[in-house]
Amino acid sequence: MPKETKYWLMKSEPSSFSIDDLRAAPRQMTYWDGVRNYQARNFMRDMAIGDHVLFYHSNANPPAIVGIAKVVKTAYPDPTQFDKKDSHYDPDSEPSRPRWDMVDIKLVRKLSHPLTLDHLKKEHKLKGMVLLQKGSRLSVQPVTPQEWAHILSLG
């Protein structure tokens, strides 16, 4: 299998973890815990080291792509699923067969100007983006090389 770099978009609510939090983090890295959606989890399991990530602020004003990151550690069990005190605790997940994974990402750069959802919607070349599909709520989603290139050209 040829190794191909893949592209992704990951959503975070800035009130819980923002691009500035990532920038301020040790080594500008973070683990992406709390994903509790099978489709999003499966996408994380598809990630390889070096894959490119768009960092998106959801539930924000305005919602926008605010930075670029890359995958620095592939999927491994998310410990919060076993933590009874954590809001993401999953009593049905067996430690011998963890149900939920996370990856580590590292900041590449924060965009000087966020690319707002409103702006993205106006780009015909981005019409097919998962992010822009009606009712799309996936917190981890694939981005095509063409979409990636176009988004970077906007910045």
Add this chain to the structure above:
DNA sequence: GCCAACGTTGGC
């Protein structure tokens, strides 16, 4: 705060 769209759960 509202609510549409979606995913999950559980009774049958």
Add this chain to the structure above:
DNA sequence: GCCAACGTTGGC
């Protein structure tokens, strides 16, 4: 397997 009820997401 169906589907109503419920919880969550996330734009507005």
